[in-house]
Amino acid sequence: MEQIKKYNILKIDGGNKNIVEDIVVLEYPFTIFVDGKEVITLLCSPRSLKYLAVGFLYSEGFIEGYSAIEDVQIDEIKGRAYIRLNAKGIFNKKLQEKRTIASSGAKGTMFYDMLDSLKSKKVKEPLNIPVYEIKKLMETFNKNSELFYKTGGVHACAICNNNNIIYFEEDIGRHNALDKVLGRALAEDMDLKDKIVLLSGRVSSEMLVKAVKREIKVVVSRSAPTSLAVHMARELNIALIGFVRGEKMNIYSSFSSLKF
Numbered sequence: 001m002e003q004i005k006k007y008n009i010l011k012i013d014g015g016n017k018n019i020v021e022d023i024v025v026l027e028y029p030f031t032i033f034v035d036g037k038e039v040i041t042l043l044c045s046p047r048s049l050k051y052l053a054v055g056f057l058y059s060e061g062f063i064e065g066y067s068a069i070e071d072v073q074i075d076e077i078k079g080r081a082y083i084r085l086n087a088k089g090i091f092n093k094k095l096q097e098k099r100t101i102a103s104s105g106a107k108g109t110m111f112y113d114m115l116d117s118l119k120s121k122k123v124k125e126p127l128n129i130p131v132y133e134i135k136k137l138m139e140t141f142n143k144n145s146e147l148f149y150k151t152g153g154v155h156a157c158a159i160c161n162n163n164n165i166i167y168f169e170e171d172i173g174r175h176n177a178l179d180k181v182l183g184r185a186l187a188e189d190m191d192l193k194d195k196i197v198l199l200s201g202r203v204s205s206e207m208l209v210k211a212v213k214r215e216i217k218v219v220v221s222r223s224a225p226t227s228l229a230v231h232m233a234r235e236l237n238i239a240l241i242g243f244v245r246g247e248k249m250n251i252y253s254s255f256s257s258l259k260f
Contacts, residue, residue, distance in 0.1 A: 001046040001076050002026065003147055003170075025153035027172055032056065032081045035088050045147070045154060045171040048180045049074050052171075053081040055183025059175075059210045066186045118209070123217050123237040126257030127194060131249070133162050134196075134220055134258075138244045141198045142222070144168050148200070157181050158198040159190075166195070174201040178210055185214070192216050203229045203242060212236060217257070220244055225252055 009022045028046040032039045057063045070084040145156045147170045154170045157177035169180035192214045199221040205228035218239040233240035233253035240252040
C-alpha cells in the first residue's frame with residue numbers, strides 16, 4: 001500500500017506564487033482486534049502492519065511472547081488486524097486491568113511502580129560500544145529515511161548491532177515505528193540483549209520502557225530525551241544518548257559503557 005498522497009498546493013517563495021505537486025505522508029487508521037474484541041485504533045503509516053500489531057500488544061503487556069499468538073490476519077482495505085491468542089481468559093483480564101488503570105489518573109505513582117517492576121532488568125554487563133560506531137550508525141540511519149526525505153512527516157526507528165542496521169521502519173508516530181521493529185524482532189525470535197535502538201524523535205519514558213522490556217542496553221536518538229527517560233536510564237544503567245548529529249552527541253547515562 002502507498003505511504004504517500006500527492007496534492008496540488010500553492011507554494012509561496014518570497015514574491016513568487018506557484019501551483020506545484022506536493023507529497024504528503026499518508027495517515028492510516030489501523031484497528032487491532034484480539035479474540036473478537038476491539039482493543040485500539042492506531043493512527044499510523046500503512047507498512048509492516050503485522051509487526052506493529054504484535055509489537056503493540058507486547059509493548060503494552062498484553063502478551064509475553066510471540067508464542068502467545070495463535071494467528072494474525074491483516075485486512076489492509078479495512079485497516080484492521082485480527083489476532084487470535086492461545087489463552088483467551090488471560091487477555092480479557094489484562095484488557096480489563098489496562099482500562100481500569102487508564103481511567104485512574106495516578107500517573108506519578110504508576111511511573112514509580114513501573115520503575116520498581118523493571119529493576120530486575122537493570123543492566124549489569126554494558127555493551128561497551130565505541131562512540132565512533134554510534135556516529136557511523138546514525139549516519140546510515142539518516143540516509144535510510146527515504147519517506148522522511150519525501151514528506152518530512154514521519155519518524156524512523158532501527159534495531160542494529162555495533163556495525164549494521166538489522167531492522168528499519170518509518171511511521172507517522174514515534175511509538176508505532178518502535179513497536180514495528182520490536183514486533184518484527186519478537187516474531188523472528190531475535191535476542192536484543194546485545195542490540196541498539198536508534199530513534200529519530202524524542203525519547204520519552206514510554207519509549208524507554210518499550211526498550212527495557214526487551215532488555216536493550218543502548219538507546220540512541222538524534223533528538224532529545226525527557227527528564228523521566230533520563231531518570232529511568234540512570235536507575236537501570238541503560239546508555240541513553242541524544243542529539244547525535246555529525247560529530248556531536250549528548251550522553252545522559254551509563255557513561256562508562258562507551259569507548260572514546
